[in-house]
Amino acid sequence: xxxxxxxxxAPIWHLFVPKLITVLxxxxxxxxxxxxxxxxxxxxxxxxxxxxxxxxxxxTTPDKxxxxxxxxxxxxxxxxxxxxxxxxxxxxxxxxxxxVIQQHGYDGLVLATLMAxxxxxxxxxxxxxxxxxxxxxxxxxxxxxxxxxxxxxxxxKDLLGLSMEKVPAEFIEKWESFxxxxxxxxxxxxxxxxxxxxxxxxxxxxAPRLPGFLIAVVGASIAVYLxxxxxxxxGSKFGGIPDTLPSPVMPSIxxxxxxxxxxxxxxxxxxxxxxxxxxxxxxxxMTGRRHRSNCELVAQxxxxxxxxxxxxxxxxxxxxxxxxxxxxxxxxxxxxxxxAVFVLMFMLVLAPLAVFVPLAxxxxxxxxxxxxxxxxxxxxxxxxxxxxxxxxxxLTFGLTVLVDLTVAIEVGVVxxxxxxxxxxxxxxxxxxxxxxxxxxxxxxxxxxxxxxQRAALPKGVxxxxxxxxxxxxxxxxxxxxxxxxxxxxxxxxLRMREVPMIDATGVAALGDFVKRCKAHxxxxxxxxxQPSLRTVLTSMGFDGSQPSxxxxxxxxVALASLQPAP
Numbered sequence: 285x286x287x288x289x290x291x292x293x294a295p296i297w298h299l300f301v302p303k304l305i306t307v308l309x310x311x312x313x314x315x316x317x318x319x320x321x322x323x324x325x326x327x328x329x330x331x332x333x334x335x336x337x338x339x340x341x342x343x344t345t346p347d348k349x350x351x352x353x354x355x356x357x358x359x360x361x362x363x364x365x366x367x368x369x370x371x372x373x374x375x376x377x378x379x380x381x382x383x384v385i386q387q388h389g390y391d392g393l394v395l396a397t398l399m400a401x402x403x404x405x406x407x408x409x410x411x412x413x414x415x416x417x418x419x420x421x422x423x424x425x426x427x428x429x430x431x432x433x434x435x436x437x438x439x440x441k442d443l444l445g446l447s448m449e450k451v452p453a454e455f456i457e458k459w460e461s462f463x464x465x466x467x468x469x470x471x472x473x474x475x476x477x478x479x480x481x482x483x484x485x486x487x488x489x490x491a492p493r494l495p496g497f498l499i500a501v502v503g504a505s506i507a508v509y510l511x512x513x514x515x516x517x518x519g520s521k522f523g524g525i526p527d528t529l530p531s532p533v534m535p536s537i538x539x540x541x542x543x544x545x546x547x548x549x550x551x552x553x554x555x556x557x558x559x560x561x562x563x564x565x566x567x568x569x570m571t572g573r574r575h576r577s578n579c580e581l582v583a584q585x586x587x588x589x590x591x592x593x594x595x596x597x598x599x600x601x602x603x604x605x606x607x608x609x610x611x612x613x614x615x616x617x618x619x620x621x622x623x624a625v626f627v628l629m630f631m632l633v634l635a636p637l638a639v640f641v642p643l644a645x646x647x648x649x650x651x652x653x654x655x656x657x658x659x660x661x662x663x664x665x666x667x668x669x670x671x672x673x674x675x676x677x678x679l680t681f682g683l684t685v686l687v688d689l690t691v692a693i694e695v696g697v698v699x700x701x702x703x704x705x706x707x708x709x710x711x712x713x714x715x716x717x718x719x720x721x722x723x724x725x726x727x728x729x730x731x732x733x734x735x736x737q738r739a740a741l742p743k744g745v746x747x748x749x750x751x752x753x754x755x756x757x758x759x760x761x762x763x764x765x766x767x768x769x770x771x772x773x774x775x776x777x778l779r780m781r782e783v784p785m786i787d788a789t790g791v792a793a794l795g796d797f798v799k800r801c802k803a804h805x806x807x808x809x810x811x812x813x814q815p816s817l818r819t820v821l822t823s824m825g826f827d828g829s830q831p832s833x834x835x836x837x838x839x840x841v842a843l844a845s846l847q848p849a850p
Contacts, residue, residue: 299411300579303367307616316615323614324622327370327605329495331357331623332630334605334653336518336525336638337646338373339597341438342381344390346518346638347525347631348597349373354529354628356587356599361620363583365413365576366564370605370620371587375653376559377552377598379434379689384548386453392545395535397598399542399549401588404557404581412557413577419558421789422669422677423696425662430684430692432658435650442647443477445470445515455685472513473644480504480648497649504645505637519639527635529628532593551690552588556600560584563601569796570610604656666788668823672703673788704755704787742846744774747839751782754790762797772804777842781812791824802832809834811842 331353339349353372360371384393407413434455440462441451447468452458480500487496508515518524564575584600591599609619666677676699683692741747754762786794801808813821813835826833836842 299576300365300408300582301576302363302579302583302617303365303576304362304617307367307618312616312618317618319613319615320619321622323609323612323619325626326495326612327609327619327623328626328630329498330608331370331372331602331605331627333497333501333641333646333649335373335627336641337649337653338375338378340643340646341378341435341650342373342597343385344381344393344597345522345525348595350525350627350631351529351594352591352596352599354624354631355594355596356591357627358621358624359587359590360560360583360599360601361617361624363579363586364601364617364620365579365583366567366601366606367573367575367617368567368571368606368610368614368619369560369564369575369580369601369617370609370623371560371584371599371601372605373597374559374600374602375435375650375657376428376431376555376600378438379431380548380551380555381597382438383453384545388545388548391535392541392548393597394592394595395537395541396545396548396552397588397596398535398592399545400552400556400598401585401590401592403549403553404585404588406585407553407557408578408581408583408585411578413561413579413581419697420673420676420700420787421792422666422673423680423693423700424558424562425659425666426677426680426696427684427689427692429658429660429663430681431689432654432656433685435654435657439647439650439654441465442516442643443473443651445473445644470515473515473642476504476508476513476515476642477644477648479507480645481651484648484652497652500648501641501645504642504648505640508642509640513642515642515644517639517643518641521643524639525631525635527632530595532590533595534593547690552598554693555689556584556588556598557581559603560601563603563606566603567606567610569800570607572800604653665824668825669788669791670820672706676700676703704753741843745777745846746773746775747777747779749779749782753785753787754780754783754794755785755787762793772801772806774805775807775809775846776801777809777811777836777839779811779839780817781814781838783817784814786817786820788824791821791826794821794826798830798833807832807834809836809842809845811836811839 332350335349335353336346337349339346339352342349349372357370357372360369364371381393384396388396437455437458438451440446440459441448444462445468446462446465447470448461448465452461480503483500483503484496487494487499505517507513508517560580561575561577564577564580567573568575580601587599591597605623609623612619614620663677667674669677676696679699680692680696683695798808810833818835821827834845836845
């Protein structure tokens, strides 16, 4: 039996202990507080213009975005299962929030957010947090790229200063309306947006440590005020933002209203769960830590309930702000809590100055957000994947843009599942000798040949055997390998002869595994890779030429290559 079989299981309630408690138990000093304060301030400076821009793009007022960053951002960090997660409004919600407000009003959005929070809490306590691994990579990339296109489209009016009474929600109708209003183009708005965009891009390239978003927005505001440029501002459209926090209010609840908003609530809960856990995984990859997925879902649920009670928007983990937090030297969830406090301070002190912020500059901020969300490099990479993965990617992307986000995700996941079943049927028909699902066997009667793979390992070499398909439902196994062995080895041999199939998510998991090994100075040898898998890996960039990854025809050949020459 493996060591893990004998290891005592931790109580279930350990899964829901916030990382803040873990950090405080480990010890928290003045140096930690200083690092967290600097990181929190840095993230707050990034979040300030972003929260306002996302709220406006969602069809509401800028103060709703700031309020969400304060209330939900604080609770996500305080109660969450990730040490360095930053929560708040994100681009993924823009489409959903806009549609809910259009159809049900802002009070409908508040109730849908409250329902979504409760759904997330139930999902967390039901321990559904690990189900994120069943969302295939092409589906995630397809719908995030689709959302990016929609966010960019929603900003064309402000970027060009078009005079329009109402912007349609549907993608095609929206662009038809833009074309119809082309004669109202405002050159001043175009210049403000263009210069703000150039400033953000320039600072990202030549001075990445400076807060490009804030500098661009402040600079544009000063220019518009001093030059009296005829462009729309927060003051002219919304009348400014309040300088106080509202009191919590319970929304009006009826059975008819709950039934009407249930689909929107499930969509919000799904997006919040997926994006928060993806963000937590990114944070794990950057720090080498491990998050508690179910605790994170519960925290997201509590944060969304609180945001709704204060009249805020849906919130989730923000990947870009989380990465900024880590790069700024954050050490604990206190950084995220301080980020919310700093945003609140900015909101209370600088509220009178917000009236001068031009909407064109916030549109430039969202253009960058949309570009980052599109992940063009990942989209291109997946376009070299097998035909089935490409079909899922393109279909999910197209349905997200042209139809509906929920439909896109449902169709993408179902198509990915059908493709997997088809692939497995082909594998079984071609390779009769490989069992896809191994039956339980008695350890006393099972052949002991499997126990000998470690007998001849040289010092500093580890081995791990993969069995069965490496697809979106099982790729998460690789993430646990390095964490289970303690000190990183010099060489890691992956035995892959009994892996009959790999998809795009499996390739991504393998790539992440190789990157983590490389960061520890560990070389990976993939032994016994079947020709069909080798073809897929080569087409997606794993040709064995990387210094951190080699291929060997068999486990024995891999071992022999590690022996010193006679």
